[in-house]
Each structure stands twice: as C-alpha cells, then as structure tokens.
Amino acid sequence: MANTPSAKKAARKIERRTAINKARRSRVRTQLRKVEEAIASGDKAAATDALKAAQPELMRAVTKGVYHRNTASRKISRLSSRIKVLGA
Template sequence: MANTSSAKKATRKIASRTDVNKARRSRVRTFVRQVEEAIASGDVALATAAFKAVEPELARAASKGVVPANTASRKVSRLAKRVKALSAPAA
C-alpha cells in the first residue's frame, strides 16, 4: 500500500487513467466488430461506412497510447483490404 501522499495520488491517477483507457479500448473494439459484422453480412455500403468510422477511432486510440501505433495501422490496413475485396466484383 502507498505510504507517501505523492504515491497515494499516483495510485488515484493510475486508477482513473485505467478507466479511461478501458473505455477507449472497448469503443475501438466495438467499432472494429461493426466493420467485421458488415463484412460478414456482405453489405458493401454498410462495411464502407463502418470502416470510415473505425479509422479515426483507431488513430485516436494510437495517439492516446491505448493501442500501439503499429497495431492500429495494421488493423486499419487489414480491414481496408477486406472491405476493398468485398466491394470488388467477383470475377
């Protein structure tokens, strides 16, 4: 247990930041899931709209340090690839 006042304050700050980061991470996962569900349903318009919503969310999460920048970039890239494949005509 923290003894000094500064250590107690640090504990409080860590707890509040943890709550914020959990909320952000959960929000990102929700947006990613919406894109994946749209891709699974085969709806091109819905998938495109969901992808346009998830891209800034992932960028924001990366800039806030919730997820690593490379992870966010990789997720955006892979989702974009899947949405593009969905909208391409099946030849």
C-alpha cells in the same frame, strides 16, 4: 499498499487513467466489431461506412497511447483489404 502521499496520489491517477483507457479501448473494439459484422453480412457499402467511422477512433486511441501506431495501421489495412475483396 501506498504509504507516501505521492504514492497515494499516483495510485489515484493510475485508477483514473485505467478507467479512461478501458472505455476508449471498448469504444474502439465496438467500432471494429461493427466493421466485422458488415463484412460478414457481405454489405460493402455498410462495411466501408463502418470502417470510415472506426478509423478516427483507432487513430485517436493511438494519440492517447492506448494502441501502438503500427497496430492501428495494421488493423485498418487488413480490414480495408477484406472490404476490397467484397466488391470483387
């Protein structure tokens, strides 16, 4: 347990940031799930729209430090390549 005032304040800050990051991560996962569902249904237009909505959310998570830049880029790249296969 935190004893000093600064440690108590740090614990409060960590708790707040954890809640914010958890919500942000959840929002990103929801967007990614929508893309996955659109790909699974075989609807290229819906999948493209869902990816366009998911991209800014992923990149926002990167700037906020929730995801690493390469992780987000990898996810976007893999999803877009799967969407490209739908049209073929």
